[in-house]
Amino acid sequence: MALDPLRDVIARHGLATRKSLGQHFLLDGNLLARIVRVAGPLAGVNVIEVGPGPGGLTRAILDTKAAHITAIEIDPRAIAATSELLAVAGGRLHVVAGDALAIDLRAITDAPRIIIANLPYNAGTAMLVRWLHQAADFQAMVLMFQHEVAERIIAAPGTPHYGRLAVLAALTVDGSIAMSVPAAAFSPPPKVESAVVRLIPHPTQPTPALLTRVGTVTAAAFGQRRKMLRGSLKSLGGANLLNRVGIDPERRAETLTPAEYVRLAEAL
Structure with missing residues (x-):
């Protein structure tokens, strides 16, 4: 079954981006596939996506051998848009309506779990802090942030971006910036550059x-x-x-x- 272009999906569901939700959509299928590849092989893995928007990243994940995808979305318009993919997902997609900050991801998915998400700018850091406290329950996290936030996650002592977030990340994960994403890649373009961060939990976690x-x-x-x-x-x-x-x-x-x-x- 051929899928409509993402711009058509956006128009059909009136999915104009909302600043209050920190929305910026990626529509380039090749770029979305590159982001998913950062996670490595997904065969047998249950993927969690937060904020799928029109479903572009969801499509890229469905194109892998991931066992199952759980997409969590708070915007009713985006829920409807992503739900269109249920018809072609072969039972591998579940769309959850709700606020990811209020949902225990471990309770709605089985291990092994990987989070792959283009996080909303206004809530991404809060989500990350919560997930770092639960790092032992995830195989990996591939997350997109504003570039400055990405730098704060991986910063070393004595550098300008080093702070509370870097300390928490260093104690729980091995983090790296996997790729940069220019503002022009988004619709609408944000005022800042973005980056995809790859986080692999340490085998032993602090209590x-x-x-x-x-x-x-x-x-x-x-x-x-x-x-x-x-x-x-x-x-x-x-x-x-x-x-x-x-x-x-x-x-x-x-x-x-x-x-x-x-x-x-x-x-x-």
Whole structure:
């Protein structure tokens, strides 16, 4: 069964992009296929897609040997557009209406699971933080963000983009920018460039309790990143806490490695 061009699907469902939903659609089939290939072989894998929009990325995933695709969408217009693919999916597609931030992806799909998504700009970081806390339950994540956000995910200590997100990512996944996507590739073009990030969970994960404490420490440290740590961490013990774990109280947040943040979290 031949599929209509994505622009026809968009017109048929009145799927003009909405800024409130952070929507920017990719319509180039070759580019969408490249993004899916970043995930590697998908045979036997259950793929989760968040925010399918008109279904372009969904089509590219269906073209692989993925066992099943679960597409989660909050926009009723996009739900209708993506649901058109049910007729050609051979039972491999399930469209879920709802907010991905309020859905436990582990409860609606079986392992092995991979997330492949062009995330909405206004909620992508919040989704990623949640999934990093659940990293052990995913085989991989292939996610598109604004390029600056992608840089924040993989940033190393001492670099301008290093912060709370980079610490959390470093402790839970092996991350890399797999490809850049120019603004002109989207409809409508956003004001910024984008990037596809490939995240592979570490075999051994920190406990949820430890990640929570790391979050507490990094929130305080990076919340006042211009201060020395003895000042930014004053509410958590300041110099006494730092001296207990052998970290110079006059250092600043961006100089600490993820492992040093773990030491501070363990000492709380």
